[in-house]
Amino acid sequence: MKRFIFFAFLISLLGTVGCTQKKPSSSVEDLSMVSSIAFDYISEDEVRMTVSIPQSTGDSQEITQNYTVNTSLIQDGFTEVSSQAGKMIALSQLRTILFSEEYARKGDVTVIAKHFYRDATVGNNIHLAVVKDKAEDILKGSFPNIPSINTYLHDLLQPKMHTSFSPFTTLHDFINAETNTVSHSSMPYLEKKEDSIKIASVTLFDGGKMLETVSRKQSSFIQALKGLDKLAPLDITLDKGSDKEELHIELIENKVKIRSNKSLDSPQVSIRIKLQGSLVEYKGNKDLSKDEDFAKLQKDISKHVEQEVKDLLEKLRKLEVDPVGFSEYFRMYYKGKWNEKLTEKIIASVEYNVSVDFDLLNTGILK
């Protein structure tokens, strides 16, 4: 009897739960899975949000649906989009967030990033990028060679060998760099060409605002200083008046050693970069089968790279940003709370000792 009562209770409990539970509505086909979002600047407190939703081919002929709303609060924007799309908007498949250059300069990227960072349904591996001109145009544009803009953007912003100059900033990377006290963040900078999109350069951020772009090559060195082991291919032109040499080096392996003198009063950082790469293309007068010529070329390259790194560091100092995070090498030995002021002080007063050692491994299989 007891058992009977227990089971009866159980069954009625399950029954009531089963009946009162509202129908599971989070099934895939009831949702509009947002894949990319673009933000454009309107005014200080309004933002133009474009949402791109890839559609299954069964549903309609269009491959992506785009909705654009002007809103001051992001969540409001999604509600609005939901009402337009007819289905509930879900962010669980979000892959890319684009900001227009104008927004990145005038608005605050951190606010938007934190909004998505807070949302548990959004992954932390979504990629952020800044777009020249209007971000909306990228999502809405029609590119004959690109069947699905969302997949394309996703692939474009995935780390790859030949584009590894780009930081491929994910949401976590951005938040991490923005919130720590020692370094500044950066993002890839996309440019729309005739019928394609490319990562043109890299933008630097400070306090959620875009500052300046740096070239691919410089960005590649930033990545090298950050400790990336495999660098993007490098084009070098050694121009010494009469003999001009052009080189293309690939498969560059990078080892970097950074040391600070632990002193805040007269900060010094010694940077030793060891690079190894294979020379793929060479235009110049040297006969590379000769050992001394080869050694000289190596030396020239090392010197050239060293100078470029120095130039880069000088440029960064002028911009008062530090995407590499040199201050970390001082924070490590600092007792007490590190803060932005100390970082600024380091950036302003630090002295860099750069030495670059470039090893050419081979010159291809032809002599």
Next chain:
Amino acid sequence: MSFSESDKNGFSNETSIQNDNVLLDAIKNKLNEVEDAVFKNIQTADELVTIIYLSSLIEKLTLHRTVIAPLLTNKEDLLKSAEVPEKVNISSILSSITEGNTIVYFQSKNLFSTVNTYSPPTSSIANSDTESTVSGPRDAFTESLQTNLSLVKRRIQNTRLKNRDYIIGTETNTKVSVLYIEKIVNDNNLTKVINKIEAIDYRGFNDITILAQLMEDHQFSPFPQYQVTERPDMVTSSLIDGRVVIMMNNSIGAVICPSSFLGFFMSPEDYYNRWTTATLLRCIRFFGFFLTIMLTPFYISALSHHPEMLPYEVLKSLYESRSRVPFPPVIEVLFMELVIEVLREAGSRMPTKIGQTIGIVGGIVIGTAAVEAGLVSNILIVLVAISALLSFLPPSYKMSNASRFVRYIFILSAGFFGLYGQMIAFAWLIYHLVNLTSLGTPFMSPVIPRKWTDLLDSIVLAPTSFLKHKKGVASAESKKVLPENREE
């Protein structure tokens, strides 16, 4: 049991010997309406002999060779070979008759003797249907206990291999034989088995699986707790592990007690294969079991609760294939799983040739048509097919049936609560398995090893020379080891 009544009727030993014709009449009376009971009076050279037997259990030729011919020519030989029961009463004679013996009654000497003439038509030793292997011995048990015992005793030629017989089944009086190897078997296990068999109160046994179920420790569990095999080599290896094996007349299976969960995923063929192959196959079988109960539920949870889990490319193809399906994923999966279940059942009930057709009809026509009609997505068809195939991986048919049932629990819980529900169900499964016992031995050994050496013969099979130790599952007596094996 049923004979005890006749004892009450007043046929005690003394009376029956004094008054034999009364006894004969009583037997006749008891065998009234048993149409195949034969009473035959044979006039030999010097006296009248009555033979009684059941013609359905005895071949005419055997009868002639062993009883009638000697009776007519050389009576002394027959008397030497025949057994003369110590106590003659109606119940012993009746049971002797039902066992297939022939009763020879010498009227002048007033002597009952029994001759073993049991020779029913038997099926010959054939290959195993449900546990077939590519290499290794092919013979499998038949429905005859005698044959089966001979198959085992042929393999273990050792007097320490004991078999105790019991009669169970209040109506059928089925004979079971409990086999074990003395000094290796754990006496606790043996006593438990014997106690369980003696305590059984059940009317009839058609197959040994009924006995196995009656002996289970946890009868509400969906899992079989004793392995039933029809392969003599499997029985042999279990016996030398120190386990107890029960065989039953009229049943082609032998029950191995205790069994372990992992044992259901081991085929005797593993030991005939190279250890690398065996390890690979065991991994596939074992993890296949968990995959088969997890695969379609995962489809449900991913689609209806956690679309963020899937990479975009996978989701896209799922999304596309599901775009025409009007049901929620749970209904879709349940529908398809039930269709597979129906196909399987229909296929197994039909005569072989039609059964094959059903497989083709089901697989190709229903599958393709269902996708085209927009009833299910084609990815689901693939998943259901894979999980159906995976469910056939365990060498034991019972375990494969268990996985079929358990899968529905997972499907429903995934439908309600997604991955969380699936993990709750998984926790239930694991807890249940961990606490199942087979004859008091934890069912999950050697996943939780009873002995560290068990790990050499678990999911991973070590090379054969490492497998010298007895398995811990039967907690075999370890004192007496190899050298004594050859006493005789």
Next chain:
Amino acid sequence: MDQNQTKVLNGYHVVFLVHLVMSGNILLTLPNLLSPLGFSQWWFPLLFGVIANLLLIPMIWIALKYKQHNLFAIHELLLGKWLGRSLNGFLILYAVLTLASVVEGYLDLIQIIALPDRTIIGPLIVFMLLLVYIVNGDIKSIARFCIISFFLVVWILFFLKWAIGEGDIKHILPLFNFTRQEFFTATKNGFIAMSGFEIILFYFPYIICQKKAFKQASLGIWITVSVYFVTVFASVMYYSEWQLENVMYPVLYLLNAVTLPFLERVDVLAISLWVFLILTTAAAFLWVAKKGLDSIRDKEKKSHLYIIAAIVFGIVSIPFPAEYQKMVYERVYYSNYGFMIWPSFLCIIHLLKTKKEVVK
């Protein structure tokens, strides 16, 4: 059924019981709880391990004095029937509230991450049913379940590889970069992660080899510590200090960093698999509460288990005001510390009492 006062737990059982009762949902938030320390928190699990191991000594000592009795019985023996029983009442309340907070914490998380558009009631019901089913077995089946759970869940640690790969090892310096105030706040918040090993006082009578129990329990504690250490270390490498302070469940975001070609979000899988850790913790506490009720009412009854489960169900499912709930759970945390130190007092009482008896 409970085989009362029979010894069933072997060494492996003890190790994993100690380990898995400790690591519940606190692990998910541990780096956040320790965030007042900033990056220096990474070696704190080791410190906690030492403290916990020290606290274990009086527990085992007093338990070895009363080999046949669990803490409830020890209380009655040492403090007399009435005082002991009222104290046991508090212990039951403590176990019930801890259980409720563990379950609620986990289910809230499930609601946030895995089942965003659901109420908590359905998952709670299946959870409680399974929990009751588990505790229906004796402590040995809980222990067995612990062992299996450990092996089913421990591989998640592998996924920290991604976070460690992306992180910055330089964060571990400087070592002692905190003030005394920060140290105390963090210890106060974070030491709760070590709670759970004190349950050994209740299953101690069931241990076969009680002499070795200290060693085994310590091993369990240090397994927990190493798991904590790896996670906290990975968090320190992966996060900035701001993130450590503001991300509520740092471990989930650590798992979020994983990129696999066939699985996008490992965190959802991990948080669902986490139910094993929660089940083991909750089962132990439910078992303790049931034993407590048994000892107070002087009889063993299955219904005690159902009563307690129903109470827990009620506490978790009734929506109390959030602040009130938070306050109650915080109190429970602090009482937990009291409970961890309590055996030392018991030792003193025991010594005083035996001395008295000798004097008499």
